Amino acid sequence: GENVEQHPSTLSVQEGDSAVIKCTYSDSASNYFPWYKQELGKGPQLIIDIRSNVGEKKDQRIAVTLNKTAKHFSLHITETQPEDSAVYFCAASNTGFQKLVFGTGTRLLVSP
Amino acid sequence: ETGVTQTPRHLVMGMTNKKSLKCEQHLGHNAMYWYKQSAKKPLELMFVYSLEERVENNSVPSRFSPECPNSSHLFLHLHTLQPEDSALYLCASSQTVGGLQPQHFGDGTRLSIL
Numbered sequence: 001g002e003n004v005e006q007h008p009s010t011l012s013v014q015e016g017d018s019a020v021i022k023c024t025y026s027d028s029a030s031n032y033f034p035w036y037k038q039e040l041g042k043g044p045q046l047i048i049d050i051r052s053n054v055g056e057k058k059d060q061r062i063a064v065t066l067n068k069t070a071k072h073f074s075l076h077i078t079e080t081q082p083e084d085s086a087v088y089f090c091a092a093s094n095t096g097f098q099k100l101v102f103g104t105g106t107r108l109l110v111s112p
Numbered sequence: 113e114t115g116v117t118q119t120p121r122h123l124v125m126g127m128t129n130k131k132s133l134k135c136e137q138h139l140g141h142n143a144m145y146w147y148k149q150s151a152k153k154p155l156e157l158m159f160v161y162s163l164e165e166r167v168e169n170n171s172v173p174s175r176f177s178p179e180c181p182n183s184s185h186l187f188l189h190l191h192t193l194q195p196e197d198s199a200l201y202l203c204a205s206s207q208t209v210g211g212l213q214p215q216h217f218g219d220g221t222r223l224s225i226l
Contacts, residue, residue, distance in 0.1 A: 004154070032212040043116070043202050043217035044155075051212055089155070093212075099168070100215060102154040 002027040004092050006103025013080050014111055021106045023090035024072040030092040033073045034100070035064060038087045047088075048075070080110045115139045116218035118203050124224045127193055133221045135186040135203030141216075143209040144186040146178060149200040149220070161186060162209045190223075198225045 003026040013019050023033075031052035036044035050057045050064045050073065057064050061080075066073040077084055090103040116137045125131050137144060146158040160168035161180040175197075177189040186203055200222050204215040 034214055036217075041219070043118075043204075043219040046214045046216065049214055099157060099160075100155075104152065104154050 002030060002092055002094075002099075002101040004090060004101050004103045006090050006106060008106060009104065010107045010109070012109045012111065015080060015082060017080055017110075019077045019080050019084070019108055019110075021075045021088055021090070021108070022072060023074070023092075023103050024070075025092040025101075026071065027092070027094065028068075028071065029094045032093045033064070033066060034091050035062075035075050036089045036091065038089065038105075040086075044089055077108075080108075082110050082112055084108060085110045115216050116203055116205055118201075118218035118221050120221060121219065122222045122224075124226065125190070125193065126226050127195075129193075130189070130191045132190065133188040133201055133203075133223075135188075135218055137184055137186075137203075137205040137216070137218075139205055139216060141205035141207050142183050143206045143213075144180060144183070145204040145206075145215065146186065146188055147202040147204065147217075149202055155202070159188075160209060167209060193223075193225045195225050198223055 006023045034049035037047045038044045061078045063076040087105045087107050089105050091100040093100045119134045144161045148156045157170050158172045159178045164180045175192050179187040200220040202220045203218045206213040206215045
């Protein structure tokens with residue numbers, strides 16, 4: 001079955017810096033890769049997703065890149081703000097049955 | 113009103129109690145999910161329902177019993193739980209189970225087993 005690894009487990013940056021979180025997946029059939037943000041006391045919230053027919057997607061300060069050959073994808077947050085502090089999860093699934101497999105999460109701390 | 117609502121938000125119960133977790137989605141979705149979230153572990157998929165029919169049971173112990181009376185409501189009935197069952201239980205929904213549809217999560221029920 002699919003296995004998703006996520007790094008780093010914790011990431012501390014200064015406000016205004018960029019943050020990058022990386023994930024690798026094992027199943028070459030995976031073709032959908034969402035990213036979730038989970039704030040304290042809340043459930044995971046979808047922030048961006050990418051499908052395997054594109055290599056990059058951007059939404060304001062957030063971007064995701066996908067390298068199908070290497071089977072890895074990354075979340076990029078630019079101009080970080082304290083409100084970006086949260087736990088971020090990557091996930092992967094394929095078309096046949098949408099069973100999302102999640103990474104173990106990255107705790108991002110943005111210091112003012 | 114949030115898209116996926118879970119109640120209660122917090123639950124403390126003894127190992128011999130019977131309780132139920134409730135999930136309601138207001139998004140018009142046809143698929144609903146239960147996940148278990150434990151510290152330092154990936155989210156674990158427990159059950160999947162599509163149009164009120166269970167399509168996935170991810171080797172979950174029988175002390176967890178799901179129920180989906182309609183496509184908007186999902187329950188998780190709990191009985192004779194163990195201390196290791198203490199976790200955050202998350203409900204999610206998506207338009208369908210097939211295809212590349214995002215899942216939308218509720219804020220979870222924090223369950224503590226005494």
